Amino acid sequence: MSLAGKSLISISDYTKSDWLNILKKAKQFEKKQPGNILAGKVVASLFFEPSTRTRLSFESAVQKLGGSVIGFDQAGSSSTSKGESLKDTIRTVSNYADLIVIRHPLEGSARLASEYATVPVVNAGDGSNQHPTQTLLDLYSIQKTQRSLNNLTITFVGDLKYGRTMHSTLQAMSQFKSSFLLVSAPELVIPESLRRELEESTSSYKELADLGAALPQSDIVYMTRIQKERFADPIEYEQVKNRYVLRANMVSGTKPNLKVLHPLPRNNEIDEDVDQDKKAYYFEQALNGVYTRQAIVASILGVNP
Amino acid sequence: MKQLRVSAIENGTVIDHIPPTRVFKIAEILAATESTDEVLIGTNLKSKKFGSKGVVKLSNIFLTEPAIHKIALLAAGATAITIKNYEVENKYTIKIPDTVVDIVRCFNPNCITNHEQSITKFAVVSQKPLKLHCHYCEKIMNEQQIEFRT
Numbered sequence: 001m002s003l004a005g006k007s008l009i010s011i012s013d014y015t016k017s018d019w020l021n022i023l024k025k026a027k028q029f030e031k032k033q034p035g036n037i038l039a040g041k042v043v044a045s046l047f048f049e050p051s052t053r054t055r056l057s058f059e060s061a062v063q064k065l066g067g068s069v070i071g072f073d074q075a076g077s078s079s080t081s082k083g084e085s086l087k088d089t090i091r092t093v094s095n096y097a098d099l100i101v102i103r104h105p106l107e108g109s110a111r112l113a114s115e116y117a118t119v120p121v122v123n124a125g126d127g128s129n130q131h132p133t134q135t136l137l138d139l140y141s142i143q144k145t146q147r148s149l150n151n152l153t154i155t156f157v158g159d160l161k162y163g164r165t166m167h168s169t170l171q172a173m174s175q176f177k178s179s180f181l182l183v184s185a186p187e188l189v190i191p192e193s194l195r196r197e198l199e200e201s202t203s204s205y206k207e208l209a210d211l212g213a214a215l216p217q218s219d220i221v222y223m224t225r226i227q228k229e230r231f232a233d234p235i236e237y238e239q240v241k242n243r244y245v246l247r248a249n250m251v252s253g254t255k256p257n258l259k260v261l262h263p264l265p266r267n268n269e270i271d272e273d274v275d276q277d278k279k280a281y282y283f284e285q286a287l288n289g290v291y292t293r294q295a296i297v298a299s300i301l302g303v304n305p
Numbered sequence: 306m307k308q309l310r311v312s313a314i315e316n317g318t319v320i321d322h323i324p325p326t327r328v329f330k331i332a333e334i335l336a337a338t339e340s341t342d343e344v345l346i347g348t349n350l351k352s353k354k355f356g357s358k359g360v361v362k363l364s365n366i367f368l369t370e371p372a373i374h375k376i377a378l379l380a381a382g383a384t385a386i387t388i389k390n391y392e393v394e395n396k397y398t399i400k401i402p403d404t405v406v407d408i409v410r411c412f413n414p415n416c417i418t419n420h421e422q423s424i425t426k427f428a429v430v431s432q433k434p435l436k437l438h439c440h441y442c443e444k445i446m447n448e449q450q451i452e453f454r455t
Contacts, residue, residue, distance in 0.1 A: 010443065108417040108441025127415050129443050144394055193445045 004302030007114040010167040011132040016175050019139060025295035026140050026288070028305045036066025037303050043072035046089070047124070048104040053264060053286050054124045058101050061293040064180065065303075068295060076137065078253045087116045094118040100301060102126075111125035120300045124257070126229070128164050134263055135168040137292040138222075141285045142173070146219055149173070155214045156179040158224035158242050158269055161188040165263040166224050174201035181214040183208045185240040188226070213242050215254050221246070223262045223269050223282075223301045241267070248273040251280075261285050314343065317364040320376065320399075325349050327379045328359030332390045334375050334453070337353040337363055343445040371408050378409070378435065378451060394454065401432050416442035425454065 002185055003018060014022075028034075043062045047055050050073070053174050057070045071093075071271045072078045079089060086104070090113045093100055103124040104109050110123035110130070143149050154173060156166055160182055170180065170190070172196055174197065182190060182205055189207060190198075198205050215221065231237035245268055246260065259281040262270055266282070274280050298305060323331055324342040328348040337344045342364035354360040368376075368385060376383060377399050407424040418425045418441050426440035435448040 086417070087421060087423075104417075105415075106417045106420055107413060107415050107437065107444070110412075112417050112421065113439045126417075129440070247400055 002302070003299040005120055005175055006300060007117075008132050008296060008300070009110045009114055009123045009126075010087065010130045011135045011172050011194065013132070018138060019172065019259060020297045021142055022136055022292065023140050024298060025299060025305060026136075027144075028289040029294045029298075030288075032305075033064060033305045038065040038067030038299065038301065039084055039305065040100070041067040041301055041303075042097045043069050043297065044093045044100045045073075046078070046093065046100060046104075047071065047073045048075040048078070048100045048109075052127070053289060054103060055132075057286070057289040058124065058133075058297075061290045062297055064290070065294060065298070067297070071101075086113060090116045090121075091118075099297060104150050107218050122296060122300065125164065126142050128162050130168055131165045131263075132168060133289070133293055133296055134165045134297065135172050135211070137285065137289040138165070138169045138261065138263070139172060140292045141259075141261060141281060142220055144288065145228065145281060146257060149176040151177050151179075152219040153179045153181065153217050153220040154220045154222060155183060155211075156222045156224070157183045157211060157214075157246070159188050159226045159230070160184040160190045160224075160231050162227055162230045163224045166222065167191075169222065171197060174198055174203040176203070178203040179212040179217075180205040183211045183214050183216065183244060185209075185210070185243050187240055211246070212250065215250060215258075217253060217255075218258055221258065221260045223260065223266070225262075225267050225269060242269075245269055245271055246274055247271045248277055251277050256280070287298060312343075313391055314362055314364045314388050315391055317342070317362065317366055317388055318368055319363075319388065320361045320380075321358070321379045321386065322352065323356050323359035323383045324355040325359045330362060330379055330385075331359075331376055333359050333363070334379075335363060335372060336435060337361065337452055339446055340364075340366060342366070352442050353389065363399075374402055375408055375432070375453060376405060378405065381432070392400055400431055401435070405437060408453055410452045411439050411442060411444070412446040412452070413439065413442050413444045416444070418442075422445075431449075 016199045062069050094117045099120050101122045101124050107127035109127040114121040226241045258279050262282040308348050325348045330446050345362040348359040349357050381401045383399045405427045427437035430436045431437045436445050438445050
């Protein structure tokens with residue numbers, strides 16, 4: 001089904017076949033940049049909180065295809081600082097753009113925005129809720145490095161409780177008969193709702209405390225940052241922040257096809273000595289974000305590569 | 306044994322089979338405490354079916370859809386009876402709806418609906434135990450976390 005005009009707020013707004021069509025399109029963009037296919041199109045990039053990769057990769061994605069980008073990169077430079085409601089900002093910006101990309105610190109903000117916008121909206125992260133374009137670029141990275149999305153052993157490490165990218169990537173990959181190994185401190189295990197979803201899916205999961213035991217079986221290791229801002233108690237944060245650190249010597253001896261992913265930014269959870277290893281894939285993953293976001297924007301604007 | 310005589314109401318609503326712990330909350334939701342018409346509230350009454358139950362009789366108060374949904378979240382399975390001219394006009398079991406619109410506050414302080422003027426909307430993902438899924442922030446709240454919007 002065509003995605004033209006269809007907002008992307010949660011990964012579940014699109015079907016599995018929509019995801020696969022986007023990945024196919026991303027591959028075409030990676031193979032060959034088609035020139036100015038977005039000429040005359042304006043994308044509003046409304047970032048109410050800071051972001052490096054998501055904002056810049058969206059803007060790069062659009063500009064490389066000849067589209068223009070308008071917007072702001074912090075709430076302070078928008079009329080929000082004058083007390084304007086999100087709804088009013090969205091109604092106004094809808095008049096100026098063909099598509100709105102929104103990052104906002106409050107959960108549900110992108111869904112609300114999509115109900116007031118007269119143009120499609122893409123969620124670029126709403127609080128701890130969803131980050132569907134990150135999920136699609138994760139899927140693209142997994143498919144590209146493993147040549148398939150099916151029957152893989154994927155290890156998620158770190159903050160399995162609050163990490164929004166990890167949640168939606170796990171949800172999406174659960175539709176591809178995955179075997180998940182979930183490595184976290186007991187304080188940061190996956191939420192109940194996600195556990196129930198996994199139990200109902202065709203995938204299996206095992207919770208482990210030992211990263212070393214998970215590595216030899218893994219095709220993908222997905223590291224996540226422990227987010228300091230999620231902890232009310234700083235002592236609790238200190239206790240878990242360096243619990244799982246991936247080092248170069250731990251990667252040697254793993255499966256030859258293993259790739260290490262991370263949505264970035266990282267803190268200490270991947271030692272810099274891993275960066276030189278060919279199994280480290282997180283910077284390429286960030287590059288894949290450009291192709292995937294080109295595919296998403298082009299699909300929603302009804303433009304083909 | 307001496308029994309209290311409870312007069313029949315001419316026009317209004319009777320809600321029967323309420324769990325006793327929910328009777329006063331339901332009376333409050335229906336603004337029974339502010340009514341100047343006849344209001345009868347009974348609790349811990351003997352019930353063959355439920356062991357004990359509560360009943361609320363309200364003259365000249367009729368249930369709106371939001372009120373029915375609120376009662377459903379507190380006392381699913383209660384019986385609502387509409388009385389017109391001393392006759393039962395309508396009698397039905399109050400059931401939990403599939404979606405709950407604009408009556409419940411989201412328990413997540415970081416949900417946009419707690420910051421912007423907006424409706425709230427929840428899908429009932431489980432009836433027993435009761436679980437509501439927020440359409441906006443996508444968090445799931447349980448029965449203990451339910452708070453009505455004012």
